[in-house]
Amino acid sequence: MTDPSAPMIELEGVGFAYEDAERFTLANLDLRIDAGTVTGIVGASGAGKTTLAKTIAGFIPLNEGGTYRGTARVAGRVLAEGTLSEAAAAVGLVTQNPFNQISGARFTVREELAFGLENRSVPRDEMERRVAEVAARLRLEPLLDRSPYALSGGQMQLVAIASMVVMAPPVLVMDEPTSQLDPAGTRLVYDVLSTLSDGGTTVVIIEHKTELLHEHCDSIAVLAGGLIVQHGAPGAVLADDRLTTWGVGETRVTTAARLARERGLLPVERALPIGVDDAVDAFSALKGAAS
Amino acid sequence: MSERADARAAESASALSTVGGVEISVRGLVHTYPSGVTALRGVDLEVAPGERLAIVGQNGAGKTTLVRHLNGMVRPSEGEVRIGDWSTTGKSIAELAHRVGYVFQNPDEQIFARTVAADVGFGPKNLGFDEERARRAVADALEAVGLAHEADVHPHHLSLSERKRVAIAAVLAMQTPIVVLDEPTTGQDDAGVRLIAGIVDSLVEQGRTVVAITHDMDFCIENFDRVVVMAQGEVRADGPAEQVFADVDALEAAAVEPPQLLRVARALGWSGTPRDARAFVDQLTEHRGSGSGA
Numbered sequence: 001m002t003d004p005s006a007p008m009i010e011l012e013g014v015g016f017a018y019e020d021a022e023r024f025t026l027a028n029l030d031l032r033i034d035a036g037t038v039t040g041i042v043g044a045s046g047a048g049k050t051t052l053a054k055t056i057a058g059f060i061p062l063n064e065g066g067t068y069r070g071t072a073r074v075a076g077r078v079l080a081e082g083t084l085s086e087a088a089a090a091v092g093l094v095t096q097n098p099f100n101q102i103s104g105a106r107f108t109v110r111e112e113l114a115f116g117l118e119n120r121s122v123p124r125d126e127m128e129r130r131v132a133e134v135a136a137r138l139r140l141e142p143l144l145d146r147s148p149y150a151l152s153g154g155q156m157q158l159v160a161i162a163s164m165v166v167m168a169p170p171v172l173v174m175d176e177p178t179s180q181l182d183p184a185g186t187r188l189v190y191d192v193l194s195t196l197s198d199g200g201t202t203v204v205i206i207e208h209k210t211e212l213l214h215e216h217c218d219s220i221a222v223l224a225g226g227l228i229v230q231h232g233a234p235g236a237v238l239a240d241d242r243l244t245t246w247g248v249g250e251t252r253v254t255t256a257a258r259l260a261r262e263r264g265l266l267p268v269e270r271a272l273p274i275g276v277d278d279a280v281d282a283f284s285a286l287k288g289a290a291s
Numbered sequence: 292m293s294e295r296a297d298a299r300a301a302e303s304a305s306a307l308s309t310v311g312g313v314e315i316s317v318r319g320l321v322h323t324y325p326s327g328v329t330a331l332r333g334v335d336l337e338v339a340p341g342e343r344l345a346i347v348g349q350n351g352a353g354k355t356t357l358v359r360h361l362n363g364m365v366r367p368s369e370g371e372v373r374i375g376d377w378s379t380t381g382k383s384i385a386e387l388a389h390r391v392g393y394v395f396q397n398p399d400e401q402i403f404a405r406t407v408a409a410d411v412g413f414g415p416k417n418l419g420f421d422e423e424r425a426r427r428a429v430a431d432a433l434e435a436v437g438l439a440h441e442a443d444v445h446p447h448h449l450s451l452s453e454r455k456r457v458a459i460a461a462v463l464a465m466q467t468p469i470v471v472l473d474e475p476t477t478g479q480d481d482a483g484v485r486l487i488a489g490i491v492d493s494l495v496e497q498g499r500t501v502v503a504i505t506h507d508m509d510f511c512i513e514n515f516d517r518v519v520v521m522a523q524g525e526v527r528a529d530g531p532a533e534q535v536f537a538d539v540d541a542l543e544a545a546a547v548e549p550p551q552l553l554r555v556a557r558a559l560g561w562s563g564t565p566r567d568a569r570a571f572v573d574q575l576t577e578h579r580g581s582g583s584g585a
Contacts, residue, residue: 099399181506
């Protein structure tokens with residue numbers, strides 16, 4: 001915390017095995033994430049992504065039985081040595097199933113969004129201002145007076161995200177936050193994440209949609225077999241030849257470019273494109289060369 | 292071993308052929324929920340047996356409301372839905388379950404039994420399959436979704452993406468001529484998406500009809516021959532995938548973003564509609580060979 005160059009999130013030799021599990025879900029894992037960045041976590045199902053999210057947020061080991069080892073720090077503090085509510089103040093965690101995140105204690109979406117702030121005794125004016133602002137950004141205004149339980153899966157997911165964003169935690173960890181959203185809803189969420197990170201929030205997002213991660217992340221980490229096997233710039237990680245062996249799908253553009261390279265259409269030294277813009281660059285340069 | 296598998300496949304195919312060949316006919320369908328929200332404003336849709344059809348559109352476009360009419364979970368306010376020679380109006384959900392299997396978007400709305408095998412076996416039992424056929428239906432379905440080794444596990448102990456595959460297995464086991472998948476690839480990793488694409492292939496090979504709602508346009512164009520675009524409770528486009536994804540205006544009106552390779556193709560000024568990476572590179576070869584666009 002005192003050293004500005006220290007990473008915001010630092011995991012050293014972290015391992016975790018759930019109670020009664022036969023193996024460690026996280027195995028001796030190291031990860032460093034800088035303050036104010038957006039980091040994508042990718043990996044196959046069962047690679048340990050959700051466990052990693054819970055570990056960064058301190059839920060593991062504070063709220064989950066099992067065998068834990070190593071050290072996880074957020075802003076220089078070891079969350080495992082504090083309380084669950086201290087951890088919750090340091091890291092906001094949006095869980096995979098939004099239904100589980102609804103408090104059950106409030107009758108309307110508006111009250112649900114204010115719930116965490118109320119618990120922190122945030123003054124009423126500020127509470128209302130923050131709820132209104134986040135609701136506007138995620139287009140939740142028409143839902144504010146509805147019951148949190150009378151929402152579609154996608155709407156509930158947006159409410160779960162909003163209820164964490166209003167808390168303005170220094171670190172926000174999101175476990176597949178857009179799985180039930182349509183493309184428009186997904187864009188809204190990523191726009192909010194970009195704004196938050198511009199404002200200094202550190203964002204960690206678990207996501208299967210690699211094209212989106214390429215557009216929005218500062219770095220991407222690949223989790224396989226409970227270890228971080230690759231962590232770096234999105235363009236380099238998503239074009240890594242080993243990506244599919246780690247159970248992560250390439251974007252269609254990358255697959256096409258790889259095929260074009262095999263057929264001798266794309267120079268071997270040319271970096272493989274990931275998104276639409278870099279694909280257009282790569283392929284229109286080709287046409288120029290041909291003519 | 293492979294002979295036995297062949298014999299079994301032939302047997303299950305013949306079991307299916309007795310129920311296969313059921314068309315869907317939706318005419319003038321309007322649905323207004325008790326809340327007053329009109330989710331469907333006059334939908335017409337004819338689906339022939341063995342078609343693979345994807346329905347795309349934003350949340351709230353009416354996609355789920357439309358497909359829930361097929362198995363009777365939602366009833367028409369106006370218009371008619373026919374499944375083969377049945378009008379859904381005279382049929383209960385239990386009766387319609389003989390012809391239409393529906394996989395929920397959220398598996399937790401669907402799964403309730405204490406073991407994976409019991410959950411998948413519930414439908415076949417209710418449909419009156421004899422013990423041997425039910426046992427085999429469950430085994431085949433779990434095999435198809437890659438969860439044979441989890442048969443005796445409580446669904447609660449599985450991950451969300453695995454529970455989604457249990458929900459798919461539960462519907463496969465009912466061996467219905469029509470299978471409706473609501474957002475089948477949600478939360479699936481790369482292998483999971485490919486597994487589901489394989490399931491769609493094998494269902495269609497067996498002559499069964501697959502109707503899927505999806506937001507994943509790459510998955511959509513690679514696996515579905517026909518695409519229906521919905522917006523505000525109406526069908527805005529309906530036709531072969533190449534044709535629908537070339538209809539820029541309809542896609543824009545429905546806020547549907549074309550598949551990634553198609554966006555590249557458009558930006559490069561190509562007129563073709565490559566459906567996958569191979570087709571894209573074939574077109575790249577052509578454009579390069581002809582020197583067009585230079």
